Amino acid sequence: MRVTIRAPRTGDEVAYAEAVRRSAEHIGRWNPVEPDALPDLMERQGSSLRTFLIVDQETGGLVGKVNVANIVMGRFCNGALGYDSFLPFAGTGRMTEGMRLVLDHCFAPLTEGGLGLHRLEINVQPDNDRSIALAKRLGFRHEGFAPRMLFLQGTWRDHERFALTAEEWPGSSAAVDGA
Numbered sequence: 036m037r038v039t040i041r042a043p044r045t046g047d048e049v050a051y052a053e054a055v056r057r058s059a060e061h062i063g064r065w066n067p068v069e070p071d072a073l074p075d076l077m078e079r080q081g082s083s084l085r086t087f088l089i090v091d092q093e094t095g096g097l098v099g100k101v102n103v104a105n106i107v108m109g110r111f112c113n114g115a116l117g118y119d120s121f122l123p124f125a126g127t128g129r130m131t132e133g134m135r136l137v138l139d140h141c142f143a144p145l146t147e148g149g150l151g152l153h154r155l156e157i158n159v160q161p162d163n164d165r166s167i168a169l170a171k172r173l174g175f176r177h178e179g180f181a182p183r184m185l186f187l188q189g190t191w192r193d194h195e196r197f198a199l200t201a202e203e204w205p206g207s208s209a210a211v212d213g214a
C-alpha cells in the first residue's frame with residue numbers, strides 16, 4: 036500500500052488548496068474547482084457526509100479527496116461517492132488504492148468503526164472516461180442512465196449510474212456471510 040486515508044483536519048487547508056489549484060485543469064472539466072472549500076467541507080461533516088483524504092505514505096502529499104455524500108441509513112444504508120485526484124499523483128494508481136481503503140471503511144460494520152453502508156453509488160458524466168475506468172476497476176456495476184441529474188458547469192448534466200453492494204466487495208463480512 037502506497038497510501039493511507041484519513042479525515043481532513045485543521046492544518047490541511049493550505050496543502051489542500053495547493054493540491055486543488057495544481058490539479059485545476061483536470062478537475063475543472065468535471066467537478067467544481069474549489070481550492071478554499073476545505074473549512075466549509077469540514078464543518079459539514081456529519082451523519083450524511085463523510086470526507087476522506089488519500090495521503091501518499093512516502094511523502095505525506097495529498098493524492099485525492101473522496102466524499103461519501105447523501106448517506107442514508109435505515110433500510111437503505113446507502114452513500115454516493117464523489118472524488119478528485121491531485122497532481123502529481125493522478126494517474127499513478129494511488130487514487131485507486133485509496134478508494135479501495137475508503138470502500139473497506141464504508142462497508143465495515145458500525146461496530147468495527149466503519150460506516151456500516153450496504154450500497155455505494157457513483158454517478159459519472161458519460162464522457163468522463165477516467166472516472167468510469169476507476170468505477171469499473173473497483174468492480175462497480177453499471178445500473179443505468181440518469182438524464183439531467185446534476186447541475187454542473189452551468190447546466191443540468193446527464194449521468195451514468197454505477198453501484199456496488201457490500202456482497203460484491205471482496206473481504207466485507209457481507210461478502211463472506213451473504214448477509
Ligand SMILES: CC(C)(COP(=O)(O)OP(=O)(O)OC[C@H]1O[C@@H](n2cnc3c(N)ncnc32)[C@H](O)[C@@H]1OP(=O)(O)O)[C@@H](O)C(=O)NCCC(=O)NCCS
Pocket residue numbers: 061062063065066117118119120121124125126127128129130131132158159160163165166168169
Ligand atoms: C476520476 C479520477 C479521480 C481518476 O483518478 P486517477 O488519477 O485516474 O486514478 P489513479 O491514480 O488510480 O490512476 C489510474 C491510472 O493510473 C494507471 N496506473 C499507473 N500506475 C499504476 C499502478 N501502480 N497501479 C494501478 N494503476 C496504475 C492505471 O492504469 C490507470 O490508468 P488507465 O485508467 O488509463 O488504465 C481523476 O481522473 C480526476 O480527479 N478527475 C477529475 C475529477 C472527476 O472526474 N471526478 C469524478 C467525477 S464522477
